[in-house]
Amino acid sequence: MNWHHQRITNQPVPDAGGVAALSSPICSESPPARRGAWAWGLAALVVTVLFAAGCTTSKSGAVTARPGDGLREYQRLVRDLRKDVQRTRQTLEALAPVSQKNSGAAYARFDGALQRLEVDSITARARVDAMEKRGEAYFKEWAEEISGPANEAAHRVAKERFAELHGHFEAILKDTELVRQAFGPFLEGLRESRTKLGQKPVFAAMEMAKPNFAQLASAGRQAEESLDQLSKTLKAAAADVMSGPLPPAQSIAKP
Amino acid sequence: MKHTMKHLRPFVWMSGLALLCLTLAPLRAPGQAVSPWPEGTRPPFLQGPTLEATLRNGVQASINQARLTAQTAKEMESRAKGVGYQRQNLWTDYQNLEMHFQNLRITFHAVAKLALQLRNARAANAAAELESGLDIISEAFDPVQRELQTGTVNPDTIVRMCQVLDEALLEWQKELKRCSSRLGTIR
Numbered sequence: 318m319n320w321h322h323q324r325i326t327n328q329p330v331p332d333a334g335g336v337a338a339l340s341s342p343i344c345s346e347s348p349p350a351r352r353g354a355w356a357w358g359l360a361a362l363v364v365t366v367l368f369a370a371g372c373t374t375s376k377s378g379a380v381t382a383r384p385g386d387g388l389r390e391y392q393r394l395v396r397d398l399r400k401d402v403q404r405t406r407q408t409l410e411a412l413a414p415v416s417q418k419n420s421g422a423a424y425a426r427f428d429g430a431l432q433r434l435e436v437d438s439i440t441a442r443a444r445v446d447a448m449e450k451r452g453e454a455y456f457k458e459w460a461e462e463i464s465g466p467a468n469e470a471a472h473r474v475a476k477e478r479f480a481e482l483h484g485h486f487e488a489i490l491k492d493t494e495l496v497r498q499a500f501g502p503f504l505e506g507l508r509e510s511r512t513k514l515g516q517k518p519v520f521a522a523m524e525m526a527k528p529n530f531a532q533l534a535s536a537g538r539q540a541e542e543s544l545d546q547l548s549k550t551l552k553a554a555a556a557d558v559m560s561g562p563l564p565p566a567q568s569i570a571k572p
Numbered sequence: 573m574k575h576t577m578k579h580l581r582p583f584v585w586m587s588g589l590a591l592l593c594l595t596l597a598p599l600r601a602p603g604q605a606v607s608p609w610p611e612g613t614r615p616p617f618l619q620g621p622t623l624e625a626t627l628r629n630g631v632q633a634s635i636n637q638a639r640l641t642a643q644t645a646k647e648m649e650s651r652a653k654g655v656g657y658q659r660q661n662l663w664t665d666y667q668n669l670e671m672h673f674q675n676l677r678i679t680f681h682a683v684a685k686l687a688l689q690l691r692n693a694r695a696a697n698a699a700a701e702l703e704s705g706l707d708i709i710s711e712a713f714d715p716v717q718r719e720l721q722t723g724t725v726n727p728d729t730i731v732r733m734c735q736v737l738d739e740a741l742l743e744w745q746k747e748l749k750r751c752s753s754r755l756g757t758i759r
Contacts, residue, residue: 387694432732435712436739440747443705451700457693512715516728 384462387455388555391444391489395496395551398441399544402500405430405507406537412530417520424518431507438504445497448490456486459558485554492547499543503536616679623689627756630683631748637679638745641672642738649734652727662725666716669737673713676741677706683755690756698754705744712736 408427415423448455460479510529514522617633620626648665651657684699716733719725 446704
């Protein structure tokens with residue numbers, strides 16, 4: 318008890334009158350001191366209860382998504398990937414008419430575009446891979462966004478639409494698979510060409526690689542077409558999600 | 573009355589302190605994470621009082637590890653560009669880079685396992701995407717690995733691998749930050 322006494326009496330006294338009484342020495346026999354002892358004990362209990370409450374009421378910190386968030390995010394990824402594929406394909410096509418004089422600069426542009434494509438496509442490719450692996454879990458995520466933590470009635474209304482929305486989901490999965498089939502060989506072919514030619518190829522090596530460049534450009538166009546198709550499907554799905562009945566506004570977290 | 577109060581005083585103190593100790597003791601609250609790593613092994617990040625807190629620690633550890641790996645790739649790139657870069661240097665640098673990348677995968681794999689405990693598709697999908705992202709990034713090692721096997725290592729291939737890894741890992745850690753709300757680490 319002496320230790321507590323020392324610790325408490327050594328603490329600075331707060332200015333506020335009511336709180337100042339709490340820091341009085343507890344071994345004193347005066348009535349304010351008795352009140353102080355009780356107050357300290359109670360303060361310890363209150364702090365304890367508050368800490369305990371904090372421990373037991375923790376919930377998952379997931380921010381509630383807005384309806385269509387997943388679709389919009391996927392649309393953005395597809396749009397960005399489409400731009401990168403197009404840019405790379407164009408730099409590849411620009412290699413066909415090059416002369417010995419400007420071949421270095423044209424190849425450097427192609428090399429730069431390929432490196433950008435390799436890096437920037439990671440997020441989109443990761444989404445495609447995860448969607449193929451997890452399938453229905455993505456529909457569940459979109460369903461969670463639509464229904465949210467709403468009341469019973471809103472859940473019922475949302476559930477009625479799920480069958481209709483599942484059709485969109487299946488179309489998205491199908492188009493995603495087509496994108497993977499078209500994009501994979503395009504990127505792999507580009508990488509192989511780049512490895513063969515190196516960073517600064519001689520003009521003769523580039524001349525020899527021209528038929529391969531043409532084939533790759535054609536594969537690039539196919540990849541762009543598949544991305545366009547996926548964009549259309551995503552747009553239709555997003556429009557359907559947003560046009561239907563949604564849960565009450567208070568159940569949807571603000572952005 | 574005064575006598576009774578004097579007897580009660582230690583009791584009030586002791587019960588207050590006992591409750592405080594119980595609060596600070598590592599009790600398993602309902603929201604607390606179940607450790608995703610085996611008993612006895614060193615965890616890749618600190619376990620917090622709640623699942624949310626542990627996830628936050630894991631995400632932060634993954635961000636730090638991604639930055640460290642990107643930095644290692646950048647340093648290897650500048651060394652590989654040098655004239656006197658030897659094969660033995662390459663082997664040491666390559667192993668070091670691979671080790672950092674492996675640590676990142678282990679750390680994030682633990683985060684992904686924790687995210688499953690949130691029991692919502694959003695968090696699980698976000699974790700799966702980020703893990704797939706690391707699988708894709710690991711493809712950057714392939715050309716150098718192939719050249720190492722055939723014994724014809726081209727410095728340009730090493731530089732390229734390092735550049736792609738550096739940029740891709742920085743992009744990945746940005747994506748991880750963006751995904752924090754899906755992973756349930758921010759409110």
